[in-house]
């Protein structure tokens with residue numbers, strides 16, 4: 001201890017070096033360690049995940065301590081090696097040893113709930129005569145096979161971003177996830193059949209487009225803007241896209257992102273083969289591009305803040321993500337990190353968005369999700385009632401040309417809510433609802449036209465009053481105009 005404290009050189013490091021040299025003479029094996037978490041961002045290592053998947057096949061036969069997790073097929077668990085286990089693997093007539101190690105790291109912070117973090121790693125051991133074989137072919141074989149097994153076993157995940165106050169620590173968790181189990185698929189999605197096919201073709205081209213995007217010098221990503229009234233299937237479309245592409249979904253809640261730096265970090269932490277979603281982009285932040293109005297609002301806010309008691313100011317602080325930050329997130333230099341990402345925005349009011357945000361290149365495809373058409377109704381009838389045709393279809397088709405009804409409303413009417421209801425009664429229910437909607441629409445229109453006429457008359461009345469007050473007007477004319485006004489009213 002005295003030497004360690006006062007001497008500039010470290011005797012133990014010299015000792016370890018000597019031991020390593022000595023053992024390399026006697027011990028003819030080489031070891032490679034692959035840790036679970038690596039890099040500056042403490043991101044889970046892809047190599048570790050691939051090795052875990054690769055070893056899952058061989059370890060189930062030989063290892064004694066195993067871990068089980070549910071994979072894609074929820075009836076069959078996926079096995080992996082637990083800590084301090086060893087299995088052998090054969091490749092090119094050579095034997096390799098894989099061991100899994102776990103060390104517990106106690107966090108230093110004083111806390112009522114001591115935090116223990118496990119550090120996991122795999123260690124590959126092989127004879128030094130096989131060094132070239134390992135470097136040239138064995139490691140790439142393990143990674144390739146492992147990735148394939150990983151994709152086969154993978155369950156799709158739905159991620160949401162954590163508030164940045166939870167980002168610290170050894171394994172900083174920027175995103176949390178659950179298994180993604182939304183049942184919406186393109187087959188169940190009610191919309192115009194031609195439009196649906198076009199979208200599916202576009203997605204297919206994107207998925208297979210790695211080389212094409214590289215050739216044209218464009219980052220491998222694509223932006224979709226889904227817009228339309230509430231209940232027209234925008235969220236259902238996102239789930240269907242994720243199902244079709246077999247991608248994970250990152251649901252980004254912009255209001256919890258403090259600033260542009262955090263937004264960038266969130267983007268870097270997403271994996272490939274993913275759909276990044278920002279729902280209701282017009283409501284998430286003040287990104288409408290009306291910057292003058294915004295600065296006025298900001299002034300008001302800072303005034304509001306000044307009046308708050310100390311301590312509460314921070315709570316009131318809202319997201320500082322700016323439009324330019326979001327533009328860079330989608331289309332800046334960082335957006336090319338990783339590739340194979342689909343960015344989807346949804347909105348009820350496309351016209352409110354800044355044109356820069358939705359220009360082609362950022363939001364490449366604009367998809368309007370609109371009111372239910374007859375094509376869409378047929379899909380819903382098939383899904384909900386199992387009918388392809390019915391005598392009432394004709395009436396419904398006629399009504400659909402007149403009445404605006406959302407697929408959500410159609411779906412609600414077609415849903416069988418008791419055992420007594422059959423296809424006919426559900427369709428009747430829908431017809432009633434559409435008739436009611438038509439009447440409401442008609443009365444609304446009548447009301448609006450009455451208001452318009454009254455407004456116009458009031459305006460013309462006011463004008464007449466003004467002209468009557470004009471000094472150039474004589475009394476006779478005024479009387480005549482008064483009569484006219486009375487007639488009009």
Ligand SMILES: Nc1ncnc2c1ncn2[C@@H]1O[C@H](COP(=O)(O)OP(=O)(O)OP(=O)(O)O)[C@@H](O)[C@H]1O
Pocket residue numbers: 188189190191228229230231232233234235236237348369407408409411
């Ligand atoms: N096009 C559609 N095809 C099939 N089902 C639909 C469709 N549109 C709506 N639905 C039904 O209505 C419900 C609501 O739809 P969804 O959440 O996708 O609407 P939305 O457009 O995202 O609405 P909002 O703008 O309010 O978020 C869904 O659960 C689904 O059952």
Ligand SMILES: [Mg+2]
Pocket residue numbers: 234235236279346
């Ligand atoms: Mg929605």
